[in-house]
Amino acid sequence: xxxxxxxxxxxxxxxxxxxxRADGYHVLDSLVAFADVADSLSLExxxxxxxxxxxxxxxxxxxxxxxxxxxxxxxxxxxFPGLVLGHFHLMKALPAAAGLGGGSSDAAAALRLLARxxxxxxxxxxxxxxxxxxxSDVPVCLEARSRWMRGAGEILSEPVALPPLPALLVNPGxxxxxxxVFRALAFEPGHVAPYDEMLPxxxxxxxxxASLVDFIASGRNDLQPPAIALRPVIGEAIEAVGQQPGCxxxxxxxxxATVFGLFDTREAxxxxxxxxxxxxxxxxxxxxxxx
Numbered sequence: 001x002x003x004x005x006x007x008x009x010x011x012x013x014x015x016x017x018x019x020x021r022a023d024g025y026h027v028l029d030s031l032v033a034f035a036d037v038a039d040s041l042s043l044e045x046x047x048x049x050x051x052x053x054x055x056x057x058x059x060x061x062x063x064x065x066x067x068x069x070x071x072x073x074x075x076x077x078x079x080f081p082g083l084v085l086g087h088f089h090l091m092k093a094l095p096a097a098a099g100l101g102g103g104s105s106d107a108a109a110a111l112r113l114l115a116r117x118x119x120x121x122x123x124x125x126x127x128x129x130x131x132x133x134x135x136s137d138v139p140v141c142l143e144a145r146s147r148w149m150r151g152a153g154e155i156l157s158e159p160v161a162l163p164p165l166p167a168l169l170v171n172p173g174x175x176x177x178x179x180x181v182f183r184a185l186a187f188e189p190g191h192v193a194p195y196d197e198m199l200p201x202x203x204x205x206x207x208x209x210a211s212l213v214d215f216i217a218s219g220r221n222d223l224q225p226p227a228i229a230l231r232p233v234i235g236e237a238i239e240a241v242g243q244q245p246g247c248x249x250x251x252x253x254x255x256x257a258t259v260f261g262l263f264d265t266r267e268a269x270x271x272x273x274x275x276x277x278x279x280x281x282x283x284x285x286x287x288x289x290x291x
Contacts (some may be wrong), residue, residue, distance in 0.1 A: 001038055002094060003116055006038040007109040008144050009094055009169065010101030010137060011253045011260055012291050014219030017185060019192035025136075025152035025194045026182055031202065031216065033146040033162055034168060035260075035288045039106055040091040041069065045112040049073055049085040053092055060096030060175075061103075068107035075130035084117050095284050097175035099254030101137045108141035116143040125162065143212045146291060148199045160207035164289040165213065166269045168261040169253075170241055170276065172233040177254040181228055184226035213248045213262050227256035234259065240280070245270035 011033050018027040034128055039055075043246060051070050053061045061067060069088050077083045094102040108131065112119075117126050122128075130139040136153030148157040198219060205212040228235040234257045241261035242250035246268030250261045263269040265290065273287040 001115070003043045003045070003113050003148060005041050005100065005107040005109040005112050007041055007102070007121065007141075007162055008034040008036070008038040010141055010171075011167075012099070012221060013216045013251075013253060013260075013290070014165075014198065015221040015223060016140065016195060016219070017182075017255065018195050020187040020189045021152070021192065022190045024189050026185075026187065028153065029195055030149045031146070031166075031198065031219065032140050032149050033158070033290045034144045035100075035167065035171065035247040035290045037094065037286050037288050039094050039109075039199045041106060041113065042056045042089045043110075043117060044089075045084055046086040046118050047107075047152055049077070049092065051088045051102035053090045053136050055090070055092040057092040061090065061097070065192060068103040068138070069110040070137070070176050072130060072134040072138065073114060075133045076111060076126060079126040080118070080120070084211060084237045085114070088113075095171045095258065096163065097177055098101045098258045099252060099256045100169075101141055101254065101259050102225055104135050105132075105136035105141045105144070106140050108144065109125040109132045114249050128284060147229050148202075149153055160199075162197075162212065162291045163206055163291040166249075166263040166266040166286050167290045168241055168244070168263065168272050168286055169258055169284070169286045170261070171258040172237045172280070173284065174231045174233055174257050176227050176231050176234070179254040180230060181223050181227045181255040184230060185222070210251075216262070217249045221252050223255045224252040225273060227252060231257055233257070237283070240276060241272070244268075244275065247272065258284075262290070
C-alpha cells in the first residue's frame, strides 16, 4: 500500500517574539498560514522504517539520520506500540533553512501518513505528543491549516479562516539557521513582555482580503531585523519584492531567508515573478497563494 501527502510551505504572516521563558524557549505570537507550494512525501507500508530523499532540493535536506521525517516516525512509534511503519520517499522541492518550516512540514506529513496507515486520528494523544516532541513548528503543520501559534509552538488556536492571498515567495539563496537568528535577539531567560493579542482583531476578515492584508501589515516579524543583520541579502529581497507593482506587503517569513510578498491579484504576483527571475537567476522565486 502506497500513501501520499503534500508537505506545504509554512508562512509566518506575523511573528512577535515576546521574550524567553525560564526554560530557555522563546515565547511567540504568530499568524501561520500555508502556501500552495510543497514537498511531496509517500509511504510504502512495510515492517521496517526507512527514508529516501530525491528532488531538486535533496542536498539541502541534510543527513538522513537527522531528517525530521524519521524523527517524527520514531517519536510516534515510541508512543504507540505496534505502529505500522514503512519506507518513506521524500521529494524535496522547498529550500532548507528558509523560514518555510520545510522540515517541520515534512515531519507533519509523515505523521499524517502514519496516522492513516494505522487508522489513528490526528487528535490522538500519541500523534499530538509525537508532533510536539519532533519540533516546535510540527504541531501547527500537522493539519496545515491557518492558525495563531503561541508559546514555543505548543499553543494553537482553532483554525482561522483566511481567503487565498495572491503571493510571491522569494529566497535569495542563503541559509539562516534558526538558532543563530534567535541568539541574535539576546533575550534573557525569565522575561516575557506583555502583548496585545492580534487574534480577536483577525476575526471577521476572512471575506475582506484587502482589510486582511492591512491587518497583517499592522503586525511584524521580530526576527527580520536580526536576520537581515546576519544576512543582508534578505533586506535586498524584501526591497525587490516590495517594489513590484501590486505588492501590498513584503516581509520575511519565520527566521528567514525566504521573503513573501502579498499582491492585489494572482496575475500581479505572476508578473512580478517573471520580472524578477532574469535579474536574480540564483534566487528561488515562486508565484503562489497563501491561506
